[in-house]
Amino acid sequence: TEFALSISEAHSNLINLGRTYRQMGQYDQSLQTYEQADQLNPDQVSLLSLRVRGEISLEARSPQQALAYFQQELDILQAQEDRHEEQLALAAIGSIYLKRGDVRQALAFHEPYLELIQAEGDRPTDVESLLDLGQHYQVHGYPEQALGFYQRALAISTELQQDADFQFFDGAGTSLSAMGDVLVEQEEADLAIVFYKAAIKNYEDIRSQYVGSDIVSDADFSGLFLGTRTEVYRRLADLLLQRDRILEAQQVLDLLKIQELDDYLGDRPGDVQRSSNSGSDPNVTLRQPEQA
Numbered sequence: 001t002e003f004a005l006s007i008s009e010a011h012s013n014l015i016n017l018g019r020t021y022r023q024m025g026q027y028d029q030s031l032q033t034y035e036q037a038d039q040l041n042p043d044q045v046s047l048l049s050l051r052v053r054g055e056i057s058l059e060a061r062s063p064q065q066a067l068a069y070f071q072q073e074l075d076i077l078q079a080q081e082d083r084h085e086e087q088l089a090l091a092a093i094g095s096i097y098l099k100r101g102d103v104r105q106a107l108a109f110h111e112p113y114l115e116l117i118q119a120e121g122d123r124p125t126d127v128e129s130l131l132d133l134g135q136h137y138q139v140h141g142y143p144e145q146a147l148g149f150y151q152r153a154l155a156i157s158t159e160l161q162q163d164a165d166f167q168f169f170d171g172a173g174t175s176l177s178a179m180g181d182v183l184v185e186q187e188e189a190d191l192a193i194v195f196y197k198a199a200i201k202n203y204e205d206i207r208s209q210y211v212g213s214d215i216v217s218d219a220d221f222s223g224l225f226l227g228t229r230t231e232v233y234r235r236l237a238d239l240l241l242q243r244d245r246i247l248e249a250q251q252v253l254d255l256l257k258i259q260e261l262d263d264y265l266g267d268r269p270g271d272v273q274r275s276s277n278s279g280s281d282p283n284v285t286l287r288q289p290e291q292a
Contacts, residue, residue, distance in 0.1 A: 047073055114130070143186055
């Protein structure tokens with residue numbers, strides 16, 4: 001018993017020392033210390049240790065070494081049928097391949113990751129996972145793959161919105177605005193306008209449902225919901241203003257009750273004038289998406 005306790009204490013001390021080395025940026029020493037801790041019980045290598053060593057290897061900019069640790073962790077998790085932790089390992093390995101520019105290998109791990117999430121039956125989580133992956137691929141310069149994930153998120157979100165339990169779920173608007181962002185990056189501004197308009201229509205539909213159901217006031221809705229989405233309105237207004245579609249931009253900005261149009265027009269040449277109305281023209285309607 002005393003021998004077991006001494007091993008446990010030594011293991012704990014080594015783990016703490018490895019953590020300290022990591023915090024100090026001494027990654028080689030940290031890895032060696034974690035390996036020494038595992039050698040105290042070589043028949044049962046800690047899954048946590050493997051994951052931590054993988055993370056340390058990434059911090060040390062040694063992705064190949066990180067892959068080896070994560071793959072070893074993944075093999076054990078699959079043998080144990082620990083599906084939740086398996087998701088994390090698959091996502092980590094896929095992300096390493098993505099950062100290395102190996103999209104085929106990245107997808108080979110990210111698709112099984114999505115399948116495990118979908119098997120849990122939580123569809124809003126499916127949408128969030130697809131959106132997260134889409135953003136991940138977009139940031140790393142793979143717009144086509146990003147659009148694919150966003151389209152899948154949109155399809156699920158559209159189905160969910162038919163269910164009264166998910167009438168306030170905003171997966172569709174987020175998916176559409178994300179697709180608009182990709183299109184802007186691809187210099188497809190006219191098409192981006194279509195998607196931003198569709199996203200804002202989704203937001204405004206949710207606004208009417210919120211306010212109509214007396215859940216929150218319009219002012220509260222603006223703070224609780226629109227507060228995190230105002231950039232979509234501004235991006236659309238900016239694209240419209242760049243095309244001198246002033247009244248449409250005004251209507252978009254009026255939905256937020258902000259003064260950005262006045263600020264913008266203050267810097268415009270004198271031959272471009274705002275409508276004589278100080279507010280939005282009640283007769284102005286946004287062009288339909290197919291006319292954008």
